[in-house]
Amino acid sequence: MVQKNDGMNYAPQGKPKPVVGSGEFVFAATALEHGHIYGQCNGLVEAGGTLKWVYDPDPKKVEAFAAKYPGVQVARSLDEILQDADVRLVAGAAIPSDRCALGLTVMKHGKDYFTDKTPFTSLEQVEAAREAAAATGQKYMVYYSERLHVESAVFAGQLIADGAIGRVVQVIGTGPHRLNAPSRPDWFFKKAQYGGILCDIGSHQIEQFLFYAGCSDARVASSKVANYHNKDYPELEDFGDATLVGDNGATNYFRVDWLTPNGLGTWGDGRTIILGTEGYIELRKYIDIAREKSGDHLYLVNGEGEKHLSLRGQVGYPFFGELILDCLNRTEKAMTQAHAFKAGELCVRAQLQAERVE
Numbered sequence: 120m121v122q123k124n125d126g127m128n129y130a131p132q133g134k135p136k137p138v139v140g141s142g143e144f145v146f147a148a149t150a151l152e153h154g155h156i157y158g159q160c161n162g163l164v165e166a167g168g169t170l171k172w173v174y175d176p177d178p179k180k181v182e183a184f185a186a187k188y189p190g191v192q193v194a195r196s197l198d199e200i201l202q203d204a205d206v207r208l209v210a211g212a213a214i215p216s217d218r219c220a221l222g223l224t225v226m227k228h229g230k231d232y233f234t235d236k237t238p239f240t241s242l243e244q245v246e247a248a249r250e251a252a253a254a255t256g257q258k259y260m261v262y263y264s265e266r267l268h269v270e271s272a273v274f275a276g277q278l279i280a281d282g283a284i285g286r287v288v289q290v291i292g293t294g295p296h297r298l299n300a301p302s303r304p305d306w307f308f309k310k311a312q313y314g315g316i317l318c319d320i321g322s323h324q325i326e327q328f329l330f331y332a333g334c335s336d337a338r339v340a341s342s343k344v345a346n347y348h349n350k351d352y353p354e355l356e357d358f359g360d361a362t363l364v365g366d367n368g369a370t371n372y373f374r375v376d377w378l379t380p381n382g383l384g385t386w387g388d389g390r391t392i393i394l395g396t397e398g399y400i401e402l403r404k405y406i407d408i409a410r411e412k413s414g415d416h417l418y419l420v421n422g423e424g425e426k427h428l429s430l431r432g433q434v435g436y437p438f439f440g441e442l443i444l445d446c447l448n449r450t451e452k453a454m455t456q457a458h459a460f461k462a463g464e465l466c467v468r469a470q471l472q473a474e475r476v477e
Contacts, residue, residue, distance in 0.1 A: 130154060132161050133436050136435060139444075143167070145206050148210045150213035151175040151181070153235050155235040158264055163233075163439050167440070197224075201224070201230065208446055210234075211235070215318075223251050225257070227251070232259050234262065240318055259456065274433075283400075284421055288395065290328045290370075290391065291373070291394075293389060295378060296376065298349065298378075319466075328363060329365070329462055334367055339465065339469045340362040340363060343474045344359040344475055345477060347378070389402075400417060402416070403418075438453050438454070439453075
């Protein structure tokens with residue numbers, strides 16, 4: 120289900136690389152509000168996870184999901200999933216404002232939770248999730264797909280870890296998306312439910328900055344939001360940007376928007392530029408405009424020269440296998456809980472302090 124024109128239904132599929140045998144890691148899916156649930160489930164199934172259940176109150180959503188995953192059982196209620204002792208993790212893509220409450224319920228029942236981004240729409244939710252994770256020992260993991268489910272982004276992390284560009288001192292990110300307004304659900308245009316543009320798609324950018332720059336914390340130096348071009352939807356923000364300073368001195372600027380023109384060959388020309396003391400990396404994640412319709416292009420410049428790497432189908436998506444093993448072994452190789460929460464917290468802070476411009 121790789122949908123090139125609509126980011127809401129963009130669900131990458133990779134090569135199966137199981138880390139467990141059939142039935143060794145059972146999970147369920149619920150809250151099918153966002154198409155990212157398919158990406159979440161694809162990744163877990165390819166890593167060997169067994170998708171046992173699906174539940175959503177909308178039968179049409181369930182029917183479409185079951186058609187994609189023919190072996191899945193349709194639960195009569197969320198409680199039927201929560202009472203199944205075989206289920207270790209529940210994946211969900213609820214309305215953003217409802218994601219935390221769902222996670223608290225899942226963790227209370229002794230299961231790990233894997234939510235679509237953004238994980239929170241308020242600081243109160245962040246604190247509640249932190250407390251619940253500490254009290255239950257369960258995981259509250261987040262599908263930050265623009266790093267975790269993009270092969271060029273995965274490889275950039277490997278290059279940085281290998282010292283290819285030295286110390287990372289700045290990350291610049293662009294996250295443009297095509298609006299496709301008629302295809303969007305009602306909640307997408309209600310700020311109390313989607314959380315604001317910096318809280319929503321800005322969460323990808325902040326998470327990437329923390330990861331690539333090796334920050335455990337950061338402060339939001341400035342942030343702005345606007346609705347430049349979609350006045351028919353007064354609660355929509357179609358533009359946002361922010362500047363952050365990490366606790367290790369690295370800086371970040373990112374811009375997100377819903378202004379992708381129809382002439383682009385994909386849903387958004389997402390890019391990331393990572394500057395190090397000994398070189399830099401540029402990622403052209405989903406397209407290399409006017410050159411290649413494919414994505415996953417990485418450009419590397421350092422003391423050894425200039426390189427262009429086309430990475431589609433070459434790297435894979437190790438996060439999902441690592442997450443399964445983390446859930447089984449109670450480790451934190453895929454992503455630390457502190458990192459998942461900090462990225463979610465900072466996108467809420469950026470949203471709350473954003474200046475509104477017109």
